[in-house]
Amino acid sequence: MSPLSPPPIIEAHGIVRCDSRAGTTLLAATDFSLAAGQRIALMGPSGAGKSVFLRSLALLDPLDGGRIEWHGQPIERATIPLFRKSVAYVRQRAAVLDGTVEDNLRYPFSLSVYHGLRFDRTRAARLAERAGRAHDFLDKRASELSGGEAQIAALIRVLQLDPEVLLLDEPTASLDPESARAIEALVADWFEACPDKRASIWVSHDPAQAARVSNRQLTMRAGHLGETAEQIQ
Template identity: 40%
Template sequence: MRIEIYARQGCHYALADFFCFHKINYLLGSSFRRVEVSASLREGSVLLVRGPSGSGKSTLLRVLSRLQELVDGQVFFRGVNMFSFTPQVWRSKVHYVPQKPAVFPGTVHDNLLRPYSLRINRSKEFNLETIQRALDKLMLDFNIMEQNAGTLSGGEAARIALLRSIILSPNILLLDEPTAALDEKAKQAVLGLLTDWLEQKPDRGIILVSHTDESTTFPSANVLEIGR
């Protein structure tokens, strides 16, 4: 799982034609300070994004998911510019899971099923056996499916939000501190599930913001430093 980072050279499509962002500029907070970053990602790889608090790591994920404006630069998936896709199609390929994910009214089952009401996802299968296996890996009992989602703990909500994205089988996961609310056992369970998810299909990748060192889990991952 090797990642090529081209902070100066930009995107080298012959080497990395999976996911790439080149000299993208975005505004950070009310200060309107510009941040410029470049990186390129191979299939089956993980990119760890690090930097001080307030450096723009979370904002980068929002820009890559088209939830925040890109001021300048280019983002490509398989050599196709991000803006050649509709936002809905782009977000079906590139899933963003924030540090504090949204929990919708209803049960956990309702929350997992909700994205399938969107036209872009209607052809996808909602497979309870797949969900049960993933819940087992995440150290969650299958009975949680009937629990009111509003009663979930922070750690449970984080794992359910991750599961909600994984079962839709995107190409890229943009994860903002996915293990921040977890104890060590639950953290290792999440990282194990992500490793399994990467290995199931070749056309997948992860961009992960974390304050902790995940390099032992993803030893071939490279690191993009922001704001240093």
């Protein structure tokens, strides 16, 4: 990194995650940096630690070692809400609240960190339409959504808040190919709106998708992160 270039958005120094009960290492000491403009695809076998890694980067689970910096600064307790606003983790299994899809999309605006921002139904409807959903999608009961529809709702909930980093944990795993392509387009729109300020990590088991959604590919194997070798599926 040249002295003039800005620090990465996220930088992990030797982060470790363990299962203390089983005495096993889930994520071996890992150095990693995510710079603006990077769109990383993360691949690797089931159980390799991809979700553990993403959740660690998002500070959703306590680290057992190492530290994470955000824009070159350690993350203090007081800055965690701002960090969460900036770095959005979209869960592998989407969680929805009671009520309609719109209620779910409105929910973040009730949090103090989004004070001053207002839910924009027109924008949300446009995102839903871009994701290939019918015009009544926002009025559907969240509890009646299919797994794939719940993933779409969870992604729209995050996109409408304009995060600078998206950590996408198999965001199209429950979707048909056409809907998956719509989600890829939606995420591409988000990135292209500010390509010099945004970055993403997209976990996928599909090499063709990984190639489409990334400009750098990494692989997780048994808790070890590495550059992708050609044979990885």
